Amino acid sequence: MVIDLDRCNGCGACAVACAVENNVPPAHQQANTRNAVSLMNVSAVSNHEQFPAGDTAYIPMFCQQCENETPCMTVCPQNAVDVDPVTGIVGQVPQRCLGCRYCMTACPYHARTFNWRDPEWTDGMKAQLNPAVAPRMRGVVEKCNFCHGRLHAAREKAAAAGRNEIDPADYVPACVASCPTNAITFGDLNDEESDVCRLSKSDGAFRFLARLGTEPKVYYHTTKPWVRALAERSLTRTRQEEFHG
Amino acid sequence: MDSLLIPRGVQRTTFGRFLLWLLPWSALLLVGLYAIYLCLIEGLYHTNMDNRFAFGIWIFLDLTVIALGAGAFFTGFLLYILRRTELKAVINSAVIIGLICYSGAVLVLMVDVGQPLRAWFTFWHPNTHSMLTEVTFCLTCYLIVLLIEYIPIVLKNRQLRQIPKFLVFEFQLHKLMPVFAGIGTLLSFFHQGSLGGLFGVLRGRPFAFREELGIWPSTFFLFVISAAAAGPSFIMLTTRLAEAVTRKRLVRDDVYRFLGRVSGIMLIAYVLLKTVDTLIWINSTSPGSGFPAFEFYATRSFGTWILFTEIVLFGLLPALVLLSDRMRRNRRVLFTAGALVCCGVLLNRFVMTIQTLALPTLPFDAFLTYLPSWEEVAAFLFVIAYGMILYSVTYRYATVFPQEKELSMARADAAEAPAPSFPRRPSFVTALIDRFASSKL
Amino acid sequence: MLPWVYEFHWTPFHIIFLSVFFTVFMVVAATLTTALRRTAKAHATGAAEAILWHSDFEDLAPAARSCRHQFTGDVAHRQCDHAFDCRTCPLHRTFPPLEGRGVSPLTLQEDVLGFAMPADRMYHRGHTWVAPDNEGNYLVGLDDFGKRIIGTADAKELPPVGSRVTVNGTGWKVRTHKAALRILSPVDGEVTAHGGAEDAWTLKVRPAENGNGTEHLLRGAEVRPWIMREMERLQVSFATAGVGATLADGGELVPDFHRHFPKADWDGVLGQMFLEA
Structure with a gap:
């Protein structure tokens, strides 16, 4: 997946689509941004300049699907995190999750959320639940899995048509489909022909915290030098001047 | 009222006063129980942990009490494997402290996880790459070992030992104790280490991530050694506390000094290794993952003072004090140094858990703060109250300190000596016997 | 157990890890069983009395454990190590x-x-x-x-x-x-x-x-x-x-x-x- 930060206007449609697709329960009245369930977050960052040089970028953050020594998978004591060797997607098995939250500690992207409360839907919302995705119970960890329900649907469709491989057009995660500016491109990074592969190798493509060595499979793209500089810094607050490289 | 349950020849307060002593702890126990009920039945939203601060005071204190409870394995190792028999005086108390610390930690862990009923999944679907798997396996086994080690202490109770089966079982179990001590040492070595490894393997948290030595990160070995240093100190402090509460001498001074020396030796080794580890981390590991180490200390309250306090004030200083024979002879200095060692372990576990989580990793993220909720504090106070009650009850009805009787006799002997109207009968009689004996043969 | 876990593959690491820990578990269980078995055996042969006395003797104050040969001056100072059973004591036999x-x-x-x-x-x-x-x-x-x-x-x-x-x-x-x-x-x-x-x-x-x-x-x-x-x-x-x-x-x-x-x-x-x- 490649996300073009220059196109993202921070509308949050991706986060809403994600919640609807994956049956994320509405946040409890007393919940806050730090303890509500949310698989996708969009953060605003600024270059801290005055007008007219001032600029803002929006960064959608969710599971980056680490390839190398996937931090969450290696620490889970009971194999509740698995990396699909075919698709490379990092999945979560909520039925096996103990809720120890060690994976959340291990994740450098804070892309995992815990179900602190019992999920609750109003009657009207219950009718809107996605039948393809099982809701998660209280006390387990969940995360983005590139819309597993949609992958299953695509596979079923391929099987029904007698194909072994899914049609890439059939499998598009909800965030990708809902983005009004087409900022997110999704596909097979191993496929040299694909758009994602081309974009991930283009100038201005980068990954967050790449030096940790976890080889995430989500790329970001920007032409703005200050956003690049920001991404390559780890702790920003202390040395703001370095952002303008 | 319960006098026939109390060991012979030792003084215990009246049953009424004992109940009075238990009363506040029981109250605390009930409050804690209510907090645990809320967390288990209603959900973990009663805590102030959140998606970013996924571990809180519970994990921090669990790591601490397990390190402090290391006295059980280390004393057992020194006594049963290395045959340091002077430690017989504190082995029972070490086992009880260990049992309290470990069972308390496991209990809090069970509240901490979201689905405690699935805890057994780890045995069914173990991920052998996970440090937490190692911790779970070892903690379970070691808790069983500690329970087995605790049985003889209970069975030695005056009334229970009247039951022949219990008596024989206690005897047979005691004969096999070196086996359990050996296994306990092995298990403790692994899980104290893997608790350290827990954070050392976090590639995604450069503040905690450390180089690997073999299959474990360096924190594995640092945690083992620091626990072995803190364990004896904690035994020293709890025994001193028991002496203060009961206003009695319970172990001889040379035992305290020996514990202090053991603590000092382990601590100086720890301080050296920790220094080397910190230097490697600052100069290589941390910058290698894109995070210059000084930046971790640039944030608000967590300055470099924390590193200095941990290594010098709570490390080097007490280590040097405990290694000096002259310093150890001063009781006040000895116990202060012991307290510093325990504080050092507390601070180290705090840094590894809370500070690790407070520091941001993403460039646009903020430094996080977290304050535990009353439920979290109360649930932990439950463990302290439970420990106090278990310790008190065991102390009252079982022989925890074998030297107590002897010390109370020595004290009574010393107390009667200054009475001027009273001739020192023992020496007189002994002299008489010796005279008769020598004249005859 | 493990082989039925979804997509599980055995590695040498699994074998070492699991064999170490299940061995430990077995040793604990075996030791406990040994203690229980020995208890049943000793209990059946009526060893309880002797054990009770030996355990009591161990707990006696040093002054209570002095050897009888101290009374007659045969030895200057000695603690009994035979639980007051001179019939089996080799030292006792050396005195007339x-x-x-x-x-x-x-x-x-x-x-x-x-x-x-x-x-x-x-x-x-x-x-x-x-x-x-x-x-x-x-x-x-x-x-x-x-x-x-x-x-x-x-x-x-x-x-x-x-x-x-x-x-x-x-x-x-x-x-x-x-x-x-x-x-x-x-x-x-x-x-x-x-x-x-x-x-x-x-x-x-x-x-x-x-x-x-x-x-x-x-x-x-x-x-x-x-x-x-x-x-x-x-x-x-x-x-x-x-x-x-x-x-x-x-x-x-x-x-x-x-x-x-x-x-x-x-x-x-x-x-x-x-x-x-």
């Missing part, structure tokens, strides 16, 4: 028997610090005496020292006629107003009769055929220094029992003297004097 050493002036006195300790009896460290009767049985009773410190017993529980007693095992049980006591048996054998109120003895015991005799019992010249040391012990245990300084030199114990110290920890004192932990 007391009888061969001529009559000590001490043995002529049957009054030791005011206690009647007849010279024709043998004494056990747990304050019982043994005297052979003319039918080849042992008469066993509480010695004068023991009688005086116990005073009037509230209840006495004797082993039934026909049961076996063993050296340092339970002879009989005594309950006084504040203490429950186990009186150690001085001999091996079978109980053949109980002494009545008018008898000096408490049990009549037919010696066991494989019994080792009475070599372990104190006699003659040993009795006086032993009682002196016992007085010393009594004094120290009183001091710890909340009575304070007592038993200044020269006095004798009045019968039933514990009535004079109702607040003392009698249980503790008697436990020490009768060698019970």
Whole structure:
């Protein structure tokens, strides 16, 4: 997946689509941004300049699907995190999750959320639940899995048509489909022909915290030098001047 | 009222006063129980942990009490494997402290996880790459070992030992104790280490991530050694506390000094290794993952003072004090140094858990703060109250300190000596016997 | 177990890890089972009595464990390491028997610090005496020292006629107003009769055929220094029992003297004097 930060206007449609697709329960009245369930977050960052040089970028953050020594998978004591060797997607098995939250500690992207409360839907919302995705119970960890329900649907469709491989057009995660500016491109990074592969190798493509060595499979793209500089810094607050490289 | 349950020849307060002593702890126990009920039945939203601060005071204190409870394995190792028999005086108390610390930690862990009923999944679907798997396996086994080690202490109770089966079982179990001590040492070595490894393997948290030595990160070995240093100190402090509460001498001074020396030796080794580890981390590991180490200390309250306090004030200083024979002879200095060692372990576990989580990793993220909720504090106070009650009850009805009787006799002997109207009968009689004996043969 | 986990692959690491930890688990279980099995076996062979005594002996204060050869000056200082069973003690055999050493002036006195300790009896460290009767049985009773410190017993529980007693095992049980006591048996054998109120003895015991005799019992010249040391012990245990300084030199114990110290920890004192932990 490649996300073009220059196109993202921070509308949050991706986060809403994600919640609807994956049956994320509405946040409890007393919940806050730090303890509500949310698989996708969009953060605003600024270059801290005055007008007219001032600029803002929006960064959608969710599971980056680490390839190398996937931090969450290696620490889970009971194999509740698995990396699909075919698709490379990092999945979560909520039925096996103990809720120890060690994976959340291990994740450098804070892309995992815990179900602190019992999920609750109003009657009207219950009718809107996605039948393809099982809701998660209280006390387990969940995360983005590139819309597993949609992958299953695509596979079923391929099987029904007698194909072994899914049609890439059939499998598009909800965030990708809902983005009004087409900022997110999704596909097979191993496929040299694909758009994602081309974009991930283009100038201005980068990954967050790449030096940790976890080889995430989500790329970001920007032409703005200050956003690049920001991404390559780890702790920003202390040395703001370095952002303008 | 319960006098026939109390060991012979030792003084215990009246049953009424004992109940009075238990009363506040029981109250605390009930409050804690209510907090645990809320967390288990209603959900973990009663805590102030959140998606970013996924571990809180519970994990921090669990790591601490397990390190402090290391006295059980280390004393057992020194006594049963290395045959340091002077430690017989504190082995029972070490086992009880260990049992309290470990069972308390496991209990809090069970509240901490979201689905405690699935805890057994780890045995069914173990991920052998996970440090937490190692911790779970070892903690379970070691808790069983500690329970087995605790049985003889209970069975030695005056009334229970009247039951022949219990008596024989206690005897047979005691004969096999070196086996359990050996296994306990092995298990403790692994899980104290893997608790350290827990954070050392976090590639995604450069503040905690450390180089690997073999299959474990360096924190594995640092945690083992620091626990072995803190364990004896904690035994020293709890025994001193028991002496203060009961206003009695319970172990001889040379035992305290020996514990202090053991603590000092382990601590100086720890301080050296920790220094080397910190230097490697600052100069290589941390910058290698894109995070210059000084930046971790640039944030608000967590300055470099924390590193200095941990290594010098709570490390080097007490280590040097405990290694000096002259310093150890001063009781006040000895116990202060012991307290510093325990504080050092507390601070180290705090840094590894809370500070690790407070520091941001993403460039646009903020430094996080977290304050535990009353439920979290109360649930932990439950463990302290439970420990106090278990310790008190065991102390009252079982022989925890074998030297107590002897010390109370020595004290009574010393107390009667200054009475001027009273001739020192023992020496007189002994002299008489010796005279008769020598004249005859 | 593992092979059924979704997409599980065995690696050498799995094998090492799991075998180490399941081995540990098995060792713990096996050790515990061994302890239980040995317990059942030892319990069936009646080892409980001997274990009880050895465990009590281990817990005795050092002063209570002094070797009898210290009383006669054979050794300057020695702690018994045979749980008061001189019959199996190699050191005991190296000394000539007391009888061969001529009559000590001490043995002529049957009054030791005011206690009647007849010279024709043998004494056990747990304050019982043994005297052979003319039918080849042992008469066993509480010695004068023991009688005086116990005073009037509230209840006495004797082993039934026909049961076996063993050296340092339970002879009989005594309950006084504040203490429950186990009186150690001085001999091996079978109980053949109980002494009545008018008898000096408490049990009549037919010696066991494989019994080792009475070599372990104190006699003659040993009795006086032993009682002196016992007085010393009594004094120290009183001091710890909340009575304070007592038993200044020269006095004798009045019968039933514990009535004079109702607040003392009698249980503790008697436990020490009768060698019970």
